[in-house]
Amino acid sequence: MDSFTIGVVSNIGMMSLLALSAYLLLLVGEVSFGQQAFFGIGAYAAGIATVLWGWPLMAALLFAAFCGSATQLGVALPTLRLRGFYFSVATLAFAEAVRIVFELFRYRREVDGGLAGPDGEHGFRDIRYIYDNGIGTQDFLVLIWTLLVLALIAFIVLERSRIGPRLRMIGEDDVMAALNGIDVVRCKLAASAGAGALAGLAGGFYAHSVTYIEPGVFNVMLGVHTLAYGLIGGLGTAFGPLLGVLIDIGFLESFRGLSQYRMIVFGGLVVLLLILRPRGLLDEIAVNRLAGLFRRAQ
Amino acid sequence: MLSLDRATLRFGGVTVLDAIDLHVGHGEVLGLLGPNGSGKTSLINVVTGIYPLSEGRVLIDGEDATFLPLHEIVARGVARTVQATRLFDRLTVLENVRPAQGCPRVAVEALLEKVGLADRRHAMASTLGFADRRRLDLARALALQPKLLLLDEPASALTAAETNAMAELLARIALPGRAVIVVEHKIDLIATLCPRAAVLHMGRKVAEGLPAEIRDDDFLREVYFGDRETADA
Numbered sequence: 075m076d077s078f079t080i081g082v083v084s085n086i087g088m089m090s091l092l093a094l095s096a097y098l099l100l101l102v103g104e105v106s107f108g109q110q111a112f113f114g115i116g117a118y119a120a121g122i123a124t125v126l127w128g129w130p131l132m133a134a135l136l137f138a139a140f141c142g143s144a145t146q147l148g149v150a151l152p153t154l155r156l157r158g159f160y161f162s163v164a165t166l167a168f169a170e171a172v173r174i175v176f177e178l179f180r181y182r183r184e185v186d187g188g189l190a191g192p193d194g195e196h197g198f199r200d201i202r203y204i205y206d207n208g209i210g211t212q213d214f215l216v217l218i219w220t221l222l223v224l225a226l227i228a229f230i231v232l233e234r235s236r237i238g239p240r241l242r243m244i245g246e247d248d249v250m251a252a253l254n255g256i257d258v259v260r261c262k263l264a265a266s267a268g269a270g271a272l273a274g275l276a277g278g279f280y281a282h283s284v285t286y287i288e289p290g291v292f293n294v295m296l297g298v299h300t301l302a303y304g305l306i307g308g309l310g311t312a313f314g315p316l317l318g319v320l321i322d323i324g325f326l327e328s329f330r331g332l333s334q335y336r337m338i339v340f341g342g343l344v345v346l347l348l349i350l351r352p353r354g355l356l357d358e359i360a361v362n363r364l365a366g367l368f369r370r371a372q
Numbered sequence: 373m374l375s376l377d378r379a380t381l382r383f384g385g386v387t388v389l390d391a392i393d394l395h396v397g398h399g400e401v402l403g404l405l406g407p408n409g410s411g412k413t414s415l416i417n418v419v420t421g422i423y424p425l426s427e428g429r430v431l432i433d434g435e436d437a438t439f440l441p442l443h444e445i446v447a448r449g450v451a452r453t454v455q456a457t458r459l460f461d462r463l464t465v466l467e468n469v470r471p472a473q474g475c476p477r478v479a480v481e482a483l484l485e486k487v488g489l490a491d492r493r494h495a496m497a498s499t500l501g502f503a504d505r506r507r508l509d510l511a512r513a514l515a516l517q518p519k520l521l522l523l524d525e526p527a528s529a530l531t532a533a534e535t536n537a538m539a540e541l542l543a544r545i546a547l548p549g550r551a552v553i554v555v556e557h558k559i560d561l562i563a564t565l566c567p568r569a570a571v572l573h574m575g576r577k578v579a580e581g582l583p584a585e586i587r588d589d590d591f592l593r594e595v596y597f598g599d600r601e602t603a604d605a
Binding site: 254365 | 441442460462470512
């Protein structure tokens with residue numbers, strides 16, 4: 075596999091993890107424009123862990139997931155009282171605040187004879203763990219996709235259990251969900267913690283993949299893309315956000331002829347789908363039809 | 373099972389429920405009658421925790437449940453159907469019923485069989501006709517294995533034949549072995565299902581007794597049900 079392909083496929087894997095984090099919140103009816111914040115927190119946390127603290131990669135990735143999860147849980151506790159539009163605005167405002175904190179955040183220590191660590195607006199350079207430890211980009215790609223597949227399996231198990239319909243009930247009508255005996259607040263907090271962990275993990279991968287992160291990366295456009303992946307690909311299954319990422323990164327960004335028109339096509343696609351298929355290509359009806367075909371084939 | 377102790381509900385200056393006292397014992401079936409706006413659905417919303425009481429108490433099995441969250445009221449054995457059949461349209465028939473705690477898959481399948489929706493278990497709830505939606509709503513509530521079931525106009529907007537089928541279904545699977553409150557306009561349905569009925573008017577309980585007595589009371593019939601044709605409709 076050439077380095078360009080490895081880069082694109084790695085990117086698809088990382089963005090899919092991030093898209094799954096927004097999808098998990100969409101399942102419980104929360105539209106978050108702020109997943110880039112937890113992605114960024116995971117990126118900084120994992121980078122600090124390997125570069126400044128000398129942690130092994132897996133421990134750093136776990137730490138990234140933990141930081142993303144804990145932060146999102148902390149944000150969810152006060153903001154879940156807000157509904158719909160107000161929750162979206164609150165998540166967006168929080169994400170912008172986090173981006174500004176990154177611009178102010180300096181945590182520099184001497185490592186191997188030079189200063190390393192986050193340097194405010196200049197970002198965080200030389201997160202070179204995988205290169206310094208002989209982990210090839212292809213091996214790293216396998217690691218990203220292994221965790222993505224594990225996350226997808228977890229989603230499939232979740233959706234086939236009682237928990238999946240419970241989350242979807244909350245997303246559709248939280249009062250009726252509560253009348254079905256579902257503890258809506260607890261479920262939303264659990265979904266937030268899971269979403270933060272996925273975004274943080276994706277950020278940890280991202281930091282080690284690109285070796286250099288800067289606050290500007292974690293901007294609102296990344297949040298819009300993260301949300302749009304689920305809305306394009308569909309909210310009927312966890313494969314929906316993956317399809318959204320494949321359409322955007324795998325198709326629009328990867329073909330040189332299309333890349334310069336990517337944002338125009340992407341924006342148009344979002345508008346078109348919101349009108350024609352508001353819950354995406356693989357929405358609940360499409361998934362139900364596919365499941366019916368599968369049952370008949372069996 | 374359920375006691376309302378001077379239950380009062382106000383929205384601003386409007387009194388929706390005015391010091392209602394009501395008791396439903398274990399295994400007892402109570403009909404709740406009254407014209408539109410009399411407070412019947414508000415009473416169910418108070419019991420299920422959707423509306424917090426302004427004054428008074430809701431007791432479930434003798435314990436104060438007045439300000440409990442909705443899911444905790446369900447955990448105490450209370451389930452309800454909804455007049456407008458608010459189903460989860462993006463879920464299948466099976467998924468609408470399956471999340472109920474403590475109801476295994478085989479029991480859910482048996483329940484769908486009983487309400488006549490087993491063949492449509494994998495259909496999206498949004499594709500069901502109105503009568504089927506009512507039956508799914510009933511199955512969803514029964515899957516919670518309630519000790520107290522609140523049926524909010526279970527025959528509303530059904531044809532005469534569908535109403536009879538619903539009455540038969542309720543008598544067969546919903547009423548036995550639990551306390552039930554049936555909110556309904558159709559007094560004949562109440563008379564068929566309920567040994568006892570109460571009448572609400574403008575948020576007050578104005579009568580309680582045998583459905584036949586209420587139906588035959590000229591004053592109640594004229595004031596609360598209009599003429600006999602309307603009452604029997």
